[in-house]
Amino acid sequence: MRNHDPQFNQFGKLHHFLTLDGLDKETLTGILDAAEGFTGVNDKKIKNVPLLRGKTVANLFFENSTRTRTAFELAAKRLSADILNVDLVTSSTKKGESLLDTLRVLESLQSDMFVVRHSDSGAADFIARHVSPSINVINGGDGQHAHPTQGMLDMFTIRRHKGDFEKLCVVIIGDILHSRVARSGISALVTLGTGEVRVVGPQTLMPADVETLGVKVYRSIDKALQGADVVMGLRLQNERMTSATIPSSGEFYRTYGLTPERLKLAKPDAIVMHPGPTNRGVEIAGSVADGKQSVILEQVTFGIAVRMAVMSIIMGHGEAVREAEQAAS
Template sequence: MQELQLSADGRLRHLITLAGLPRAVVERMLDRAEAMRRDSQGGARPLDLLAGRTLINLFFEPSTRTRTSFDLAAQRLGALVINFDIERSSTVKGESLLDTIHTLEAMHSDAFVVRHKESGTPATIARNLRSDAAVLNAGDGNHAHPTQGLLDALTLRRHVADFSRLSIVICGDIRHSRVARSDVDVLRTLGVRDLRLCAPPELLPEADSAAFAQCTHLQNFDEAVAGCDAVIMLRLQKERMEAAAIPSEADYFARYGLDAARLARAKPGCLVMHPGPINRNVEIADAVADGTQSLILEQVGNGVFARMAVLAELLERR
């Protein structure tokens, strides 16, 4: 995959996955996100780095945070943004995805932000481009969500000095989660050694999953959260699982929901994160989601700066 993502001089060409991406590249994007925050005065001052560039948002699945933050990120960098309307496009007439991409390429598009239910779709597009446009994966199936991984790392980095000392729990629907995969990829790259995955057995990764091989797998959330520095809760992705994969929502919350009593088992000041959207009182209690240890809305804000950094990294030199 790296031959697709990186140019010969090590610059980012596309962003499909964080798996295997060199630490220097990851840290360069995180540093640049902080510079974007500073230079834009927290988003109040537009930058002009990508004036004349055109970005196409291609979302084949619903999205609030990712699509809006890519839109804002591109606009704050001076790019023109087209939110491609899938339902009113020729794809409903039978046009293939690649024919649609080639048509948009012919209009001199510079970047495609792609969300798709099928794993591997952004990589397929990148391999079949006829121009030097960039492809950014905004979430493909249960494979990867690289900019979510970057914004989560950015959020943690603003609160902790040394990733190697962290104990982090990821709890919830890990088997179907592209966020969990990208978070594990980036946290491993940044030096986190104690990564704990917690879920019912039906929602833990499959035994042969290489992406999660070096993590500790647990089914008892009370045990998993004990002494941890941060908890990343995940949404139950009912659209990707069989109906019988979990018990009732009340039973799930009793065993795997993050409430104040469970949070008290973690280290004092344990950070609480969730990529959203939240199913309140199923995955996380209201008091915790809205509490002083919650970074959930900070994650949303950081998403804009992380995506500004990626867009600038990909497009500024073209």
């Protein structure tokens, strides 16, 4: 039994950012409030603030990603950090030993922060437990487990548009089973006291006992959308069609696709969200993705501010550890 949450350092401060599961409402709200402060930076002519000047952030991506990596890169640059992009995409047969070896090599490059993406659930947790305590780790997505910065930017977007979570009905549509975005989103929504969180999709895309996450499970998208304030789509990977999970993208669109007609079942002022990239005509209609209720591009923009907030908060908490280490040596 591991009681120790590796996210917190010896001073009880958030040192790594691995999962939203287990973080309290104050912590989440604190991050959202800090992100509010950074949204202003993006609108200025000179977009940099010197909070991370002299610090090195290493992007360790063991899995392909352009969008997330770029977002982290931009956030680090706006904070005046040096950024190191390490492309580590390897075969699926990679060995744990090499992961730890890789980690040791990267540690010796004197980075202050690792942003990690890996295909194994728990990989960020593993790295945080084995990395030198002077390094802060941010989970940029681990397997099907968590994508906490995505979860926070989703919360930020919802709060900007809807305010109080307690009155909201949020619907998440599609592939919950394979989605780390859904897990982090659900976790944050529940912690923030969201009125009702619904998930809807075929049983093949639902994890076992999904209701234990604090959500209400729907089979019918029409019923799930009724009275919704927030509608979140998820990306449906092509491999789901080749693994007997769903029969075809066409049938998925017919049964669970977010069409303009279906969107009318939600509240008139409901917002439409999606972590991207969208599959138009599969999980969402192009006209909905581009429609006036869509906040999909805002999510991307807010993602920079939210990541700046997370990076500056945990880097600050890391300073205390680094100073303590320096004093000891």
